[in-house]
Amino acid sequence: xxxxxxxxxxxxRLADHPALLAAxxxxxxxxxxxxxxxxxxxxxxxxxxxxxRFLLDCLAELDASTGGALVLRRADPAQxxxxxxxxxxxxxxxxxxxxxxxxRRRDQAVExxxxxxxxxxxxxxxxxxxxxxxxxxxxxxxxxxxFARAWREHGWHSPAVRPEAVRWQTGVRSDPAPKxxxxxxxxxxxxxxxxxREAWQHFRxxxxxxxxxxxxxxxxxxxxxxxxxxxxxxxxxxxxxxDLAAEESSEAVRRYTDELAWxxxxxxxxxxxxxxxxxxxxxxxxxxxxxxxxxAEELIRAWETGRTGFPIVDAGMRQLLGEAYVHNRVRxxxxxxxxxxxxxxxxxxxxxxxxxxxxxxLASNNHGWxxxxxxxxxxxxxxxxxxxxxxxxxxxxxxxYVKHWVPELRDxxxxxxxxxxxxxxxxxxxxPEPIVDHAHERQVSLDRYAAVRAR
Numbered sequence: 183x184x185x186x187x188x189x190x191x192x193x194x195r196l197a198d199h200p201a202l203l204a205a206x207x208x209x210x211x212x213x214x215x216x217x218x219x220x221x222x223x224x225x226x227x228x229x230x231x232x233x234x235r236f237l238l239d240c241l242a243e244l245d246a247s248t249g250g251a252l253v254l255r256r257a258d259p260a261q262x263x264x265x266x267x268x269x270x271x272x273x274x275x276x277x278x279x280x281x282x283x284x285x286r287r288r289d290q291a292v293e294x295x296x297x298x299x300x301x302x303x304x305x306x307x308x309x310x311x312x313x314x315x316x317x318x319x320x321x322x323x324x325x326x327x328x329f330a331r332a333w334r335e336h337g338w339h340s341p342a343v344r345p346e347a348v349r350w351q352t353g354v355r356s357d358p359a360p361k362x363x364x365x366x367x368x369x370x371x372x373x374x375x376x377x378x379r380e381a382w383q384h385f386r387x388x389x390x391x392x393x394x395x396x397x398x399x400x401x402x403x404x405x406x407x408x409x410x411x412x413x414x415x416x417x418x419x420x421x422x423x424x425d426l427a428a429e430e431s432s433e434a435v436r437r438y439t440d441e442l443a444w445x446x447x448x449x450x451x452x453x454x455x456x457x458x459x460x461x462x463x464x465x466x467x468x469x470x471x472x473x474x475x476x477x478a479e480e481l482i483r484a485w486e487t488g489r490t491g492f493p494i495v496d497a498g499m500r501q502l503l504g505e506a507y508v509h510n511r512v513r514x515x516x517x518x519x520x521x522x523x524x525x526x527x528x529x530x531x532x533x534x535x536x537x538x539x540x541x542x543x544l545a546s547n548n549h550g551w552x553x554x555x556x557x558x559x560x561x562x563x564x565x566x567x568x569x570x571x572x573x574x575x576x577x578x579x580x581x582x583y584v585k586h587w588v589p590e591l592r593d594x595x596x597x598x599x600x601x602x603x604x605x606x607x608x609x610x611x612x613x614p615e616p617i618v619d620h621a622h623e624r625q626v627s628l629d630r631y632a633a634v635r636a637r
Contacts, residue, residue, distance in 0.1 A: 183212050185209060186208040186215050187263070188201060188277075189259075191280060193415035194240045195415060195416050196248075199344070200342045201303075208273060208276065214350065215349065217251055217350060218263075218266060219241055219244075223256070224284060230542065243375065253266070263296070267296060274300050274302050278415070281308070281453050309446060310446060312454075370505075382417060389406070390406075398511045400497075401586070402582070409507075413541050426438070445543075445545075464557045464558065466634070467556060467634055469634045471634075486499065492574075493574060493591060497578075497586070502516075514550075517554040517555075523624070523627075532547055
């Protein structure tokens with residue numbers, strides 16, 4: 183009986199999975215499909231504990247969905263996948279195409295090592311595969327709005343059907359899963375495909391109508407919280423877009439699909455510029471001056487632990503440590519604070535986020551940091567410095583978000599919660615005074631930007 187290998191990566195689901203259908207077709211009615219996941223230390227090692235824990239939980243759910251057939255191997259994929267194919271005399275290996283810099287190199291190495299056994303790439307983690315949407319002259323987009331317009335005009339396939347039954351190959355040796363990390367109380371979302379579907383349905387039915395206004399309010403439950411599920415492919419964006427197609431003209435749906443488009447835009451930027459995962463997309467700003475030394479390290483530590491004395495910043499950083507997640511609006515605020523109030527390079531913040539975020543995605547995270555830092559895809563970003571006080575007052579006016587994550591401020595009147603030093607009794611006991619003067623540091627940043635742009 184013919185056997186086809188289905189190598190899972192960022193597609194940990196069985197529904198809307200074109201590569202699964204391709205594997206079933208290749209195996210034929212009498213053949214079997216071997217589901218396999220390779221724990222690749224090149225990816226697993228640098229991941230923070232929240233991402234490791236969530237991945238392992240997703241794999242456990244996927245194993246149950248395949249009736250216990252999922253094979254785990256911990257090795258170099260360029261050795262392990264060809265070895266498995268040879269062991270089972272597999273006729274083909276099926277994957278969802280990987281658009282990331284390392285994934286593309288890894289898959290090329292596996293393809294070479296497979297020899298005559300084809301590595302069949304079917305589908306993408308994105309509604310539109312990176313590299314497909316370009317300007318009329320064939321060059322890539324550098325700005326979001328025209329990309330989003332072209333992305334919508336390009337369109338996407340309908341969701342793939344879920345096969346009614348799959349003849350999974352069983353009896354193949356599986357390595358034990360890595361030990362699940364102890365997160366010391368960090369609260370992660372439920373993992374896996376079923377949880378992703380439930381989260382989507384809950385958001386679509388109950389919160390989506392208020393999304394246009396609620397998405398920027400961190401003190402409310404106004405966002406989908408699907409980012410970790412999309413990161414690991416527990417649900418495909420095409421599934422979400424198909425569900426929304428009948429309401430695509432509504433403001434709430436338009437806003438939400440914009441967020442999906444941002445994810446696809448950053449993946450497209452990384453596709454065309456793999457170096458931008460670590461290097462400046464805008465090289466002109468590489469000469470920017472940054473602070474260093476013991477005093478700077480002390481300020482960075484205050485930022486990391488949510489002890490800056492700026493409540494919205496501290497709430498965001500404590501949410502990161504408590505939930506391995508930060509509300510999107512607050513991500514911009516805390517990133518701006520590190521780069522433009524503490525004068526640190528964006529790469530430091532991007533690394534810290536990837537260590538602690540459960541949804542840490544290389545393209546979205548690092549290009550989001552570059553956008554804030556003014557080194558990325560925005561046309562004129564150098565003057566944008568988020569004021570943590572006015573941002574807090576605007577987007578958390580009653581202080582609900584701050585009071586949830588910063589208990590030292592829970593007794594303050596909302597009019598003082600974002601400026602606790604103005605309260606009648608001063609800053610509450612146990613909470614720090616501001617570690618910097620924002621107005622001064624803003625001017626320092628603008629001066630440094632002006633100097634580097636003038637070169």
